[in-house]
Amino acid sequence: MDQLRVVVTGASGAVGRHVADRLQANPAIGELVALDRYPSDGVRQFDVLSGDLSQVLQAGDVLVHLAATPIGLGGDGNAAKADKLLAERALAAAASTNAAHVVIVSSAMVYGAWPDNPMPLTESATVRPNQEFRFGLVRGEIEAMAEQWAEDTGALLTIVRPVTTLARGRENALALLLRNSAAIRNSDGDAPAQFLHAEDFASALETLVVGQHDGVFNIAPDGWLRPTEVAALRGTPETPFRVPSVVNSAVSDARRRLGARTHPGLAAYLQHPWVVANDKLKALGWEPEFSNEEAYVAGYQPSRFDGVTSKRRQEIVLGATGAAIAAGAIGAASAVSWALKRGKR
Numbered sequence: 001m002d003q004l005r006v007v008v009t010g011a012s013g014a015v016g017r018h019v020a021d022r023l024q025a026n027p028a029i030g031e032l033v034a035l036d037r038y039p040s041d042g043v044r045q046f047d048v049l050s051g052d053l054s055q056v057l058q059a060g061d062v063l064v065h066l067a068a069t070p071i072g073l074g075g076d077g078n079a080a081k082a083d084k085l086l087a088e089r090a091l092a093a094a095a096s097t098n099a100a101h102v103v104i105v106s107s108a109m110v111y112g113a114w115p116d117n118p119m120p121l122t123e124s125a126t127v128r129p130n131q132e133f134r135f136g137l138v139r140g141e142i143e144a145m146a147e148q149w150a151e152d153t154g155a156l157l158t159i160v161r162p163v164t165t166l167a168r169g170r171e172n173a174l175a176l177l178l179r180n181s182a183a184i185r186n187s188d189g190d191a192p193a194q195f196l197h198a199e200d201f202a203s204a205l206e207t208l209v210v211g212q213h214d215g216v217f218n219i220a221p222d223g224w225l226r227p228t229e230v231a232a233l234r235g236t237p238e239t240p241f242r243v244p245s246v247v248n249s250a251v252s253d254a255r256r257r258l259g260a261r262t263h264p265g266l267a268a269y270l271q272h273p274w275v276v277a278n279d280k281l282k283a284l285g286w287e288p289e290f291s292n293e294e295a296y297v298a299g300y301q302p303s304r305f306d307g308v309t310s311k312r313r314q315e316i317v318l319g320a321t322g323a324a325i326a327a328g329a330i331g332a333a334s335a336v337s338w339a340l341k342r343g344k345r
Contacts, residue, residue, distance in 0.1 A: 003030030006209060007057055009090065010066030011043045012036035014167035018202035019066060028210045036067070048086050053093035062101040062209055065090045080138035087142045091149045101156040101212060103205060104146045108163045108218060109136035113191060113272040120224070120277040123161075123216045132265035135174065143216075150214075158208050162219040163276060166299025167198035175299065178266060190227040194220050194275050197290035197298060207286045218276040221288045221295060233296055 011020040011034035020034040020043065033056060039045035046056065048067050057063060067086050069079040087104065094102050111121050112128045127143065129136030143159050150157035164175050196219060204219045278288070
């Protein structure tokens with residue numbers, strides 16, 4: 001087999017660095033072109049949103065598209081929109097240069113978190129992300145766009161759906177949102193969790209790129225963790241503060257308005273299962289090196305809630321919610337006062 005030329009976008013990120021290093025070391029890859037907005041050792045500065053990727057790609061290339069926009073404190077809407085544009089530009093460049101193979105990184109969140117989800121979900125499960133969190137919705141839209149690209153070009157397409165991925169000493173924005181949102185849990189139930197080490201993510205992509213495997217693949221460690229097991233790993237073994245489902249999103253939104261790195265749209269992902277199977281990828285010879293526990297411990301960053309008792313946690317959360325409500329009331333009163341003064345002019 002001829003050696004491959006591989007172009008990787010987003011190669012300076014915590015996960016992208018692992019992927020680039022892994023592919024660079026593989027003898028089946030003759031040339032690796034690593035790109036990122038932020039250059040680093042061996043990574044060329046390149047912004048997919050403003051640059052012309054067709055000037056980098058060549059006919060027959062493999063494009064591994066990892067570039068993504070971090071999810072901000074205010075939610076995920078702008079980041080999701082930017083990610084869709086990134087994918088559009090990457091696929092357009094791949095089409096214009098006759099790239100042979102494109103790898104698109106989606107998310108296990110595209111399955112959605114629903115009470116009737118089987119455990120675990122396989123790649124044949126229906127894509128039905130929850131409407132409240134734009135990240136999963138846009139990943140589904142990107143998948144559909146990529147599938148249309150593959151149909152139009154006849155090239156190989158690989159879509160990967162990783163679970164929450166953590167790099168050693170690094171916690172990405174999505175993982176942080178999930179963890180901080182979990183400080184308040186739904187009284188109607190808890191979702192099991194999966195954590196993928198960045199090195200296992202990289203070795204999975206290596207398997208798919210070098211083997212030129214097309215199709216959809218979940219990337220996950222073996223099994224999953226119960227919420228009590230996750231709590232024990234972070235040093236908070238007791239039950240977290242719980243609220244009824246009808247107020248969970250409102251409380252989360254109030255915390256977010258006060259600066260907490262949380263998102264009200266994640267309530268379903270913390271209540272209902274969305275764990276995935278890895279059998280299809282393992283059938284190709286891939287094996288995860290790290291367990292859920294090892295991946296979590298490697299990437300976990302302590303928060304101010306760790307080690308706090310449930311009673312004190314409840315006091316903090318209720319106090320924050322009350323402050324947000326009070327702030328809203330003050331804002332409304334100020335608006336009324338301004339309107340009355342304006343009417344007297």
